Amino acid sequence: MDDIITDKQFWTGVGILIQNYHAINRKIFGCILHKVLKVKKGIKIISCKDDQQLQDICLNRTGYDVIEITEAAFHSSLNTISEANSNQDQEQYEGFILVFKFLTKKLQKNIEAIGKIDLICKIYTCQFLSEDLDDYSVQINNGELLFSALDQHALDKNKRWIDFVLKPKLLKWCKKPTVEASDTGDVTKQPKSLQLVDLESYNELYKSLKCKYAHKALMCWKTAKESTDPLKFIYEDLAISAYLISVWKRVGPPTGFADLGCGNGLLVYILSEEGYNGYGYDVRARKIWSCYPKTTRLIEQTIEPQIFKAPEDVDWLIGNHSDELSPWVPILAATRSFQTHYFLLPCCAYELSGAKFQRRNTGSSVYKDFYAYLQTLSQKCGYATLKDRLKIPSTKRLALVGYERTHSRDDFDKKLKEIANLVEEERMKYGNGISEVDIKLRDRNELVRNCTKIDKNIIDALVLKIFQQLLSAASIMPEKTNEEANRWQCGNALRMCEIVKSLDKNELQNIKAECGGIKTLLRNKHEIFEFIEKERVRVRKPQLHVATQAKEKLQTVKKRNCFFFLHHPDGCPLLDEQCSFIH
Template identity: 45%
Template sequence: MELVNFWKCISILLKNYHAVNKKIFACKIKTIHKILNDIAIINVDNREIYEKSIQDILNGSSKIQACQSSEEDILETLASCDMDKCEGYVVTLKLLTKNDEDSVEARGVLDFVNSQYTCTFSSTVFDDFRIALISEELVVTALTNRRLEAEANRWVDFVLKPKLLKWSNSEERKENAFDSLHLIDVEKYNELYKQLKTKYSKDLIDIWEESTDPLKFVYEDLAIAAYLISLWKEHHCEPEAFADLGCGNGLLVYILNREGYKGYGYDVRSRKIWSLFPKTTLLFEETIQPDHFELPPDTDWIIGNHSDELSPWIPVLSALPAYKVKYFLLPCCPFEFSGMKFQRRNSKLSAYNDFLNYVEDISKKCGFVTLRDRLKIPSTKRIAIIGITRTYVELNFQQICSSIREFVSTEMQEHTMKLREREEVVRNCTQIESSVLDNLVLKIFLYLLNSEEEVKIPQTNWNEGCKRSIKEIAQYLSKEDLKSIKSECGGLKTLLKNKHEVFEFTTGDGIQIRRPKPRETIINGKQLTTKKRCCFFAANHPSGCPLSDSDCTFIHK
């Protein structure tokens, strides 16, 4: 490894220690001291002298001179690899934990003379470590072992070192790259998020009535609520009232209302969980016609949380009603102004980043100083686009609105508006007649079971058949078979995934018969529900099911 790459990884580690430790939410640099002379003394192997030397540096003793420095100084030094300016830095860090534990203090020593970085912790939960570049080889060593035997070394070998090597080989960060949560105070956000989890998560998960995963949606909306509240306070722009357009389950509206923020939620379809919220949670089942939708007059913030077809309209809907209106947009599925699927503009970018640029361009046309931030939520689509201030003075509001309406009119002439229907057609192979599905599943099962080719998977006394690709299965089925599932999302692949008790996917899009596994009757102290469906293998496999009736998840007739 080259020296420049070594210090590049250390600079990333300084701000992203949470990337190698799942217990940490974020890392904040508190103080930085530049070491001006006699750095060699901190590398004495004797532990006592080592600790004393660091303290000498921080205390600014006469033996080791040190001066206060800034985060920009250290990052600039590491980026340029110009080590002639000083002999190293001592950095104090505050590690914010994910759970209710107190934050952890850490101290990192960057030694330019010996090309090494040493990190020590105030908590006995974490192990001190040292990273060194020796003869162009990366050497990572655990200095303590405070946890289970050999756990520190496993973490060093299988987590820390691989991550450092990956960072050292990665391309330079793009100019528009930015850190997560850079628009807010991360420490305040983390504390607020913990509070919201404690107040709401258990009750919301217990009453969840949607078909979606409550763990994902509850914690995600709690995180978004914590972000919005932090953003409003940080930028002194708390809303008189907000409107969440495309609010879905209404959870975000409910949480913000409970935290004292007045607001409204709109969606084309109501959800079951709406009826469980108090009547003070104002949720409306309404199709939003973007070209003539009217907000309640007290609205000064618009929220688009995974608002799909409405996403490109959010800046427009925020720009026109009043100069005071601001917006927060968390785009997910990409759509055009017309409501059609987004068409790529720049093939050099991913579809997602291309769409973000598209929405940002609309925001700028609408006169917003457009900001981006990366949220910490359980979603791959977590870049927020935010408009708080305008690029023009209020005196020019009507003039700018005229140009925005002209822009919208041009878009509407080129593309016919297509809105989402209130009743959405389900296309996941669940609406096909059961007899048709059963015949298809049995046909594919027998094809995998009775292949004349050499079996490619290890066999036991129970015949598990062979692996086949989806293409081979599609070629085996008749045109009539395929026609019955052609209109469904995913087609054949969706059918096979839905029958996960019979089939399983392997690497390379391969399919094979799933061998039944004994069921667990109790998980986490809870009794599982009674068996309801018949066992496919007991009914259709020549040798029956390899499990007994008591062990099988399904009923044996």
Template identity: 45%
Template sequence: MSAVEEQQFWVAIGILIKNYHALNKKIFGVVITQVQKQQDEQLCDSTQDELEMTLREQPERRTCKGFRIGFKLLPKKLKENILATGFVGETIDTFNYLLFLFLNVLTDFQERHYKCLFASDDFENFSVRLNGGQLEVESKQTEWQEFSLKSKLLSWSQSKQDDTKVKSLGLVNVEKYNDLYKELKQKHAQRLLQYWQTAQESTDPLKFIYEDLAIAAYLIVLWAQTQTEPKAFADLGCGNGLLVHILNAEGYKGYGYDIRKRKLWSLYPEETSSNLIEQAVEPNSFGLDFPDIDWLIGNHSDELSPWLPVLAGRLGTHFFLLPCCPYELSGAKFQRRNTSISAYQDFFHYVLTVSEQCGFETLQDRLKIPSTKRLALLGLKRTTRDTQNLEHFVQEELQKYKIGDPNDETITIKLREKEERVRNCTQVDRCIIDGLVLKIFRLLLASHEDSWSGRLSMRQIAQTLTKEELSGIKAECGGIKTLLRNKHEVFQFCGGDLFGIRKPQTTAVPHPRLTTKKRDCFFKLHHPLGCPLDDAECTFIH
């Protein structure tokens, strides 16, 4: 293990102080309740900012011996929050030192050699020291200290400070949020799961239920903190209407708009189902049917995401937006602006720019939800009420993707169709699919790069097929390429534009009582050399 420098050690400790929950999955978050610094054997009040600045400083420039930190740990399931005390600084023997004591009651430190008199049954006390460039950790849970605590500290010691990163739940009181989230789960989760089972929804209920409960908790705490509680809200592109239902059940008046009605809508109580409106949200003509709406919500609203700030600006409302699938204002797929960052970050910055062009003082936050798309934009206040610049910006953006006659001033915005077609080759006649698969298979065999398989480019494959053969799938997304990818048990993507025949490989055979072979082996039927696997090894019927 490479040596850890002293400054790297303090970087890791600084991260640990604020992120203990990363080491303990029972903990949702950590709140620092008190900071005291030790000078001349005395403890005096200090601040979290001073603590962070001291940890970043070079050791020789520090003016205090250490800090005593009071914590409140927010459990995910336990009803009561847990108190803890930590000490960070230098011990008498000059080892760099951190000690965590998890307590039922906060007590003052009495001596340099501390004893925990009120240790919690739920969490393990531990200490961390830097001795001669090596991390030394102590706790009774040896496996946890080695593979979780020590591993994380070593990783964090290599971290670089990034002050530009959006902090998780930075705009709300984390303790109030966690308490409310636990309360909402207790009240609603089981009943919502029953709705899912009754409707026989194909989507994952746990992801949707816990995600929307978390978003509802976030909005309720945010509204209370910022004194922007809505008279009524509108969730645009509300999908299954779950967020609308939760907020309605918690006493918040609001409506949901979506182009298609979902099966779950009819299962909600009347006060929710009557507020779910089957209607396309056409940006240039959309107006509020209910004049008391003063909040717009976009919860993974796909094509509508970049339009949320625009509509909020036009209608004079606040907005909350979780951008998801990347689209331009025109409805076209988002075109990358900055390839030095991820596609999601690039799109997020685009929507942020749209919001700022609409005159909003836009806030950013990172939610704790079971989704990779959890960066939120909030428009609570506008810097200007003038909509002229807003409309000028929108028209400029739409002109980039103008559809139809260039001399026609009408600009078409292409959003989602009411009936969403399934276009992944699964709806094509089975005889057409089987015929194409066998012909392409034989084409690849004929190229005989080796005794088992050849390779051909997509272009070569397409050129050998007739128009009649391609007509059955020409309207499908991806066309012939999608067909080849869907038949992954026969074909394999070889990089670039090349496809070849996949040679079956031996895999761990599932228990025979748990798996039943349902389809004939393609290679046993059609390959000149047959299937290279024995009947017991192959997952298809020989």
């Protein structure tokens, strides 16, 4: 049966659960396993809630036969447990005692916890030294998972959490550990998050930065009337700021940093406010830039990689979703000076020529293949490249850090020649189709490509033609009954390919350079057309305004003529006072 779980699957799932409790409880940011004790005898009578007993065990002041082992050795032990060798393992030891610290997202204090793995009874118990989290246990019995809520005062609440959160998640981890588990070290091939920083100090710093800057940044967004989602950018840049500061605490602070393609400039603002000297560059200034203090140095400038020079005091280059500049960041850092380092969080994939990235490995996604390419590029530039995975509200969160060099300072000039040859080869092989010399970067003035710049007469003619085509399509349907004939005509739905075939080349040429083409045009005219499914279009029947349905005064100011009143054979189905357009 599909629901049957083997012992090996169970202990693999438990191993993932131990390090991924944050995946089943939103209050938790992460988990630190402070100590692992292998219990050779007496696991059944050890109480996780008895603080004195636990302290005695940790200090080895009792008669229990326990030894301390590393976290890696613990996971290795769990991975080797299977139905075939479990009896042999149990003769050597009866289980483990785990001493945790759970890092909280919002609570001021982190939470200590004790876990007990009983290999004899095949049960895992987790008890928290706080009332903010609920104790639980999970056991395997004849291939079935049995869950228990240990806090009787909140039994109903705990049972709902177990049934709808813990149980389905653990079942997934038992059956498909490599799909779900990404932070579990030995039990998965996925990279562990935040490997290059101390997890606890990073979390405390992130919470501190969030208290200091989240509200200020939100007010800046409102003042500047930025159209982008503030919460997504604010919390992402706060997390990246905390990460960079944590890295710099480990390797030493920068003399100065330069954020290439800084966008809204929030990352530069936070780092500058925290006392770090730096600059932000972008091809276009943003409205929000004017809300930052003068100490936040943001420069509107097109960065041409072959001639760009950062200020003399810069020894860290940052590429945070830097798009066309992403493959250039390790190159610019490597060629600037021997002591220049970089941080790169890539997003959209581009070649050095500015063209869209061409996959080298068709068996991988574009993002993963681009990330692997950047890593190779960084290594060829002479960096002992470090990889990490950030915890940010984005699917693109794999980062690269170039700090130490694989060559000596004496070989720096030789490496510059190698990099120059590398750049020339890459640009010739993966050109932009425009120039073998120039690099196609983003224009300062971004083109508006949503069918709004086309001549109004051309748009109106196309809309009317497609509208009439949809109405005419109804004529091929079977003969209508009297009741149907009296209804307002909606025509028939057509596929996009049918609509495109009905248009001539001159009509299509007028909008072929626009993003989306005909589809964008029809979506812009949402008061006339509607999409059903993904590729079928029909005439939208006008509906009563919400205010009219509530018998309230219509608040919409009529500014445009009613398309249906002018062009539909039955006119508009709404009365003048009901319609949002002029009759």
